Amino acid sequence: MRINRPYMTAAAAVVVSSLGIAAFQYLPEGNPGPAAETASVVQDAAVPTAAPASPSTAPTTAPPKPQYPDRLPGLGPKTLAQVPAGARQVVIVTGAGKKSAKSKVVLHERVDGGWRPGAVWDAHNGYKGWTDEHYAGDLHSPIGVFGLTDAGGRLADPGTELPYHRSGAFSVGGTGFEGEPLAGSFDYVIAINYNRRPGTSPMDGAQPMGANRGGGIWIHVDHGGPTHACVSISKAHMKDLLLALDPADHPVVVMGDAASLAR
Template identity: 70%
Template sequence: MITRRPRAALLAASLFVLTGCGGGAVASPGHPSGGDAAGTTTSAAVPIPTPTSQVSSSPLLPGLGPKTLGRIPAGTRQAVVVTGRGKNSPLSTVVLYQRTGAGWEAGASWPAHNALRGWTDQHMAGDLHSPIGVYELTDAGGLLNDPGSRLPYHQSSAFTAPGTGFEGEPLAGAFDYVIAINYNRTPGTSPLDWSRPLGSGRGGGIWFHVDHGGPTHGCVSIAAKHMKELLRALDPDLHPVVVMGDAASLAH
């Protein structure tokens, strides 16, 4: 249930939150909520593309300290590293790494937005921070047709983002493609699933989604063309994870 708040452009924000993404750029804090809507779940089998614009190969993931590296499962061979510009910054960079015989091979570097107030290691519902940590990537979906995702893909009209974001930018299209980040959610379900194993107070609905040109509520957003590249590249057989946080926190 969404608590009523002063008007000030909040009606559209409330509708946006109801779609299920705790990380959408909304005009005010609120509890993310959602629920499965009619749709289909598919898993398209397509070749894994070679990471775009390979820039380096390293035995270890660059910029990550021993504490962060220790959280990455031993079987993981794909890691999406989201590095925030600062603890309180909504700006970040996304790089997809794949483990090879020579080490971790980097793909292209993509600009991204994260939450309005930056990062936290104790995320709570409505705090306008993105959660720091290492989380599995197991499920995807969106308003548009499956672009060739190897992850199970749930297409639904419920992936709709009305209204405007923090900087007045339109949110339309933000949920055309999404990848659920397994923070406080049940793996193997639609990104719209509302189950919260840690309780609703710890927030949820943290996604990768299409960038709308401004900060998010908690998600990580990248350009639509990069979302499609990421969806086509992530392979469940390689046990992909996202490693996300501000640069200083990830270096621990």
């Protein structure tokens, strides 16, 4: 920083301290002072200078990249064979047991040749657990691998890359199996491509396998209890999932109880 000083008419005399460092003394104009006597001393004095810094020769190395598993955890050969080769986002829903309505959800993403796991989220599934062959009204969630191509809800699109259909038709009322209110359960939904036409609104009623095989199975906002056949997670985690999923990564859901998925 530049500091402005008043002009001085005094002569500057150089004085060498006992440490060999030159000091300056301002004297009134016309007074030669000790400058003449000390000039030769100043010329001979060795003023210490800082030694130039030597360049570091230590090699710089980048921190190692995290090593992610090369296969999706908890999935056996039969289940893995159903995961499309092009899928780079896989939502794994692992039920606590074949007859349990509680499960865990983890989003895995393909990174650097491995599968990077996300956070573990608590979830609910069908009231009676899981089934390999789902039928309408059986209160089981279907086991299998299904695409995730379409989303929607009662609330505005939070910014997902998935096609999003906002509609008041996603409103729901009443109570669940444990007396919990269902209001808000369909604020956000992601259609699970079980017995439906991909590329349509989650509200689309087409059922290619027939109405007796059920349909309208979604990932939606958790209401605090079991579902009819859907998978439910908290509202905050629904928003996280909607923002994470990218159609370019061909996301799928792999869902079932732990023992079934390990086959």
